Amino acid sequence: MxxxxxxxxxxxxxxxxxxxxxxxxxxxxxxxxxxxxxxxxxxxxxxxxxxxxxxxxxxxxxxxxxxxxxxxxxxxxxxxxxxxxxxxxxxxxxxxxxxxxxxxxxxxxxxxxxxxxxxxxxxxxxxxxxxxxxxxxxxxxxxxxxxxxxxxxxxxxxxxxxxxxxxxxxxxxxxxxxxxxxxxxxxxxxxxxxxxxxxxxxxxxxxxxxxxxxxxxxxxxxxxxxxxxxxxxxxxxxxxxxxxxxxxxxxxxxxxxxxxxxxxxxxxxxxxxxxxxxxxNPTGMDSNQVRFVFFRKGLEFLKHQVRRVLNFIKRNLAKDRMQTDKQKEWYRGDYVSWKDAVADCSGYTAPNILEKVKNSLLKVKNGEAVYERDSILFDEVQYSFPLLVCLLYVASASNNRLKLIDFGGSLGSSFFQNRKYLNHITDLSWSIVEQKHFVACGNEFFKDQHLSFFETISESKDIKNPNVILLSSVLPYLEDPYRMIEEILTFDFDFIIMDRTPFLFDDTSDKLLIQIVPPEIYEAEIPIWFINYKKFISLMNRKYVLHSSFDSMEEDFPKNLNIKNKCLLFEKEKYANK
Missing domain, CATH: 3.90.550.10 (Spore Coat Polysaccharide Biosynthesis Protein SpsA; Chain A)
Structure with missing residues (x-):
C-alpha cells in the first residue's frame, strides 16, 4: 500500500x-x-x-x-x-x-x-x-x-x-x-x-x-x-x-x-x-539523585551551566558589547528562602536546549568543530586549567586511574574538552549523571568505551566503581546544596572536585539571589546560592582534606559581596598522608 x-x-x-x-x-x-x-x-x-x-x-x-x-x-x-x-x-x-x-x-x-x-x-x-x-x-x-x-x-x-x-x-x-x-x-x-x-x-x-x-x-x-x-x-x-x-x-x-x-x-x-x-513528579528524581529544582513547570534546561554561558558570552562578544554587559546587573535580591526566590522569577524561554547541545557536541565528536560549551561552538578549546590539573593529579595519585562521575555533566562537554590530555590514562571512564532525557540522548549518540550515562550516582557507582566525583557549576543551583553534599559524602569517593563554584568570603551567612541570563542566550531568571566558604570547608573537613584551591574563571558578581569563583580539590586523608 x-x-x-x-x-x-x-x-x-x-x-x-x-x-x-x-x-x-x-x-x-x-x-x-x-x-x-x-x-x-x-x-x-x-x-x-x-x-x-x-x-x-x-x-x-x-x-x-x-x-x-x-x-x-x-x-x-x-x-x-x-x-x-x-x-x-x-x-x-x-x-x-x-x-x-x-x-x-x-x-x-x-x-x-x-x-x-x-x-x-x-x-x-x-x-x-x-x-x-x-x-x-x-x-x-x-x-x-x-x-x-x-x-x-x-x-x-x-x-x-x-x-x-x-x-x-x-x-x-x-x-x-x-x-x-x-x-x-x-x-x-x-x-x-x-x-x-x-x-x-x-x-x-x-x-x-x-x-x-x-x-x-x-x-x-x-x-x-x-x-x-x-x-x-x-x-x-x-x-x-x-x-x-x-x-x-x-x-x-x-x-x-x-x-x-x-x-x-x-x-x-x-x-x-x-x-x-x-x-x-516531572523531574523524575528519586532519593538517590540530585534534587535539581524546577521552579517553573518546564525548567528543563542546563541550570548548572548558566554560569559557564555567561563567561563565554563575555569572552566572545565584541569588546564594546562586553563593556556594556559589564555595566548591567545580572543579579538581584536577597531572599530568605528558595520558595521566595522562585516566586520572584519571571521564567524562561529556552526550548530545545538538549537538541542544540546535542547537535553542537556531535560536531565536536565527529571532528567538525573544535570545542562546544552550552551549544556554543568555538574555534579553539576554552580550557579550565584548574580542573585539568585536578584531573591529572587524581590519575597520578591513583596509579593512572581516573574513573569519574561528572554530576550534571550534560552530554559530556567537559570530557570532550579535556580528552586530549586524558588519552594516556590506562584506566579511564567518564560517567555522566543527568536527567532522564539527557541520559537517553547520551546513550544513543555519545556513549563509547570511556563515556557513559546514568540517572543516579548509585547506578554509576555500582557499575563503574569511580574514585572521583566532579561538580562543575552545580551546587549554587540546587535548592539545598548542603543536603547534596551530605549525600555525596556518604558515597565515600577518594576525591571530590568542585569546579567553577562561587563562594562568599565575608563573615556572613549564605546569600540567595536571582541570576538574570543575558538575552543573547535566552530569557531566563533562576535562583542561585552564594555559599559561605568557611561553612562549606568545615562541612567537607569531616571526611576530606582540601588539597588544592584555585581561582576559577572570573565573573561579574554583585559588587557589594566578596565572592570568588573557585576550583577545589578534596581528597581522603589516606592520600593526603602519602
Whole structure:
C-alpha cells in the first residue's frame, strides 16, 4: 500500500515550518508521500504579514509525491482547521498522518506511521498511531505500546476512527461523569484532562485534542505510542496558540527505527504507571539523585551551566558589547528562602536546549568543530586549567586511574574538552549523571568505551566503581546544596572536585539571589546560592582534606559581596598522608 498522505496545518511561523519540512524530507518515504497543506487565514491585520510569509514559503516546497495547498482567507482557528482538514483527507484516502507546523519528526517517523497504519488497519480497537511519548526512562520497556484514548503531537488515524470523533464537549463530559470515569480519564488524578474538557466547554480553550482524546477514551479505543519519542514540539516557546512553558515535555527526539509492534491490543499498565509518576513528579528524581529544582513547570534546561554561558558570552562578544554587559546587573535580591526566590522569577524561554547541545557536541565528536560549551561552538578549546590539573593529579595519585562521575555533566562537554590530555590514562571512564532525557540522548549518540550515562550516582557507582566525583557549576543551583553534599559524602569517593563554584568570603551567612541570563542566550531568571566558604570547608573537613584551591574563571558578581569563583580539590586523608 502507498504511504498515507500527510495533512500539515500551518499558520504564521515560517521558521518553525521550515524545520518541520526539513525533518520530513529526511524520511525515506517522503518522496512517495502526498502532502496536504492547510493554511489558516490571519486573525487580524497585524498577522497578515506573518501569514503571507508562510504562504510564500509553502509555494516552494518540493520533495514529496505531490503538494496540495488549501488557503483559508478567513481565520478558522486551529481546532476547526484540523477538524475540517482531517475530515477531507480521510474521506478521500481513508487514512491520514497529521502534523502541525511546530512538530519536528525523526527520520523514521513515516516508517513507523505507515507500518502501524497497515498493521492495525483491520483492528477496530486501535484508534490511532501517535509519534510522541513523555520523556520517561525506556530501559527494559518495549519499543511501542498502547494507551487508552488518543493524542495530538504527530499522529495518524483512519476514517473509521475519525468518524467516531464527538465534537460536542458537553456530551463527552456528561458521559465521563455519568459513567464515573473521570478518575480513570485523569490518569488516577495525575493529569487534569477532565478540567481541560470543562474549560473547552466554558470557552476557555478551543482544544480539539481534548475532545479527540475523550472520544476515543469513551469508545474504549487504544492508541499506539513509541516509548522513545519520534517527534519534538518546537513550538513550546510561546510562539503558538496553546504553547507556553512546557518545553520539558518535548526535550528529545529519537532517530531509531521501531521494529517491534505489540500484537495484543490492551493498555500497557507498566508504562501507564510510569506516565502517572512523571505527571506527579516531572523531574523524575528519586532519593538517590540530585534534587535539581524546577521552579517553573518546564525548567528543563542546563541550570548548572548558566554560569559557564555567561563567561563565554563575555569572552566572545565584541569588546564594546562586553563593556556594556559589564555595566548591567545580572543579579538581584536577597531572599530568605528558595520558595521566595522562585516566586520572584519571571521564567524562561529556552526550548530545545538538549537538541542544540546535542547537535553542537556531535560536531565536536565527529571532528567538525573544535570545542562546544552550552551549544556554543568555538574555534579553539576554552580550557579550565584548574580542573585539568585536578584531573591529572587524581590519575597520578591513583596509579593512572581516573574513573569519574561528572554530576550534571550534560552530554559530556567537559570530557570532550579535556580528552586530549586524558588519552594516556590506562584506566579511564567518564560517567555522566543527568536527567532522564539527557541520559537517553547520551546513550544513543555519545556513549563509547570511556563515556557513559546514568540517572543516579548509585547506578554509576555500582557499575563503574569511580574514585572521583566532579561538580562543575552545580551546587549554587540546587535548592539545598548542603543536603547534596551530605549525600555525596556518604558515597565515600577518594576525591571530590568542585569546579567553577562561587563562594562568599565575608563573615556572613549564605546569600540567595536571582541570576538574570543575558538575552543573547535566552530569557531566563533562576535562583542561585552564594555559599559561605568557611561553612562549606568545615562541612567537607569531616571526611576530606582540601588539597588544592584555585581561582576559577572570573565573573561579574554583585559588587557589594566578596565572592570568588573557585576550583577545589578534596581528597581522603589516606592520600593526603602519602
Amino acid at each position: 502507498n504511504p498515507a498522505p500527510i495533512a500539515l496545518f500551518v499558520y504564521k511561523r515560517p521558521d518553525h515550518l521550515a524545520q518541520v519540512i526539513e525533518s520530513l524530507l529526511k524520511n525515506e518515504e517522503a518522496g512517495k508521500t502526498d502532502l496536504y497543506i492547510f493554511s489558516d487565514g490571519p486573525k487580524n491585520h497585524l498577522e497578515k504579514e506573518a501569514v503571507q510569509s508562510v504562504r510564500d514559503s509553502i509555494k516552494g516546497i518540493s520533495g514529496f509525491a505531490s503538494v496540495r495547498i488549501k488557503l483559508h482567507e478567513v481565520n478558522q482557528g486551529l481546532a476547526q482547521s484540523i477538524i475540517s482538514g482531517v475530515t477531507d483527507v480521510t474521506r478521500e484516502h481513508g487514512r491520514v498522518i497529521v502534523l502541525e507546523d511546530d512538530i519536528v519528526v525523526g527520520k523514521y517517523f513515516l516508517h513507523y506511521m505507515n507500518t502501524a497504519l497497515e498493521k492495525y488497519f483491520h483492528k477496530e480497537d486501535v484508534a490511532s498511531i501517535h509519534g510522541y511519548n513523555l520523556p520517561i526512562a525506556d530501559k527494559g520497556l518495549p519499543e511501542s505500546f498502547f494507551l487508552r484514548g488518543a493524542d495530538c503531537w504527530g499522529w495518524a488515524t483512519w476514517k473509521r476512527s475519525w468518524d467516531l470523533f464527538e465534537t460536542d464537549g458537553t456530551k463527552l463530559l456528561n458521559r465521563l461523569e455519568s459513567e464515573s470515569l473521570t478518575g480513570l480519564f485523569d490518569l488516577d488524578g495525575s493529569h487534569p484532562y477532565t478540567q481541560m474538557l470543562r474549560d473547552q466547554i466554558a470557552g476557555k480553550n478551543k482544544s480539539w485534542a481534548i475532545r479527540w482524546h475523550a472520544s476515543m477514551f469513551l469508545a474504549k479505543k487504544f492508541t499506539l505510542h513509541p516509548t522513545a519519542s519520534l517527534v519534538q514540539n518546537i513550538g513550546l516557546d510561546s510562539s503558538g496558540t496553546h504553547c507556553g512553558e512546557d518545553a520539558y515535555l518535548s526535550p528529545y527526539i529519537s532517530h531509531k527505527k521501531i521494529l517491534s509492534y505489540p500484537d495484543l491490543i490492551e493498555e500497557n499498565n507498566e508504562i501507564r504507571n510510569l506516565i502517572i509518576e512523571f505527571h506527579k
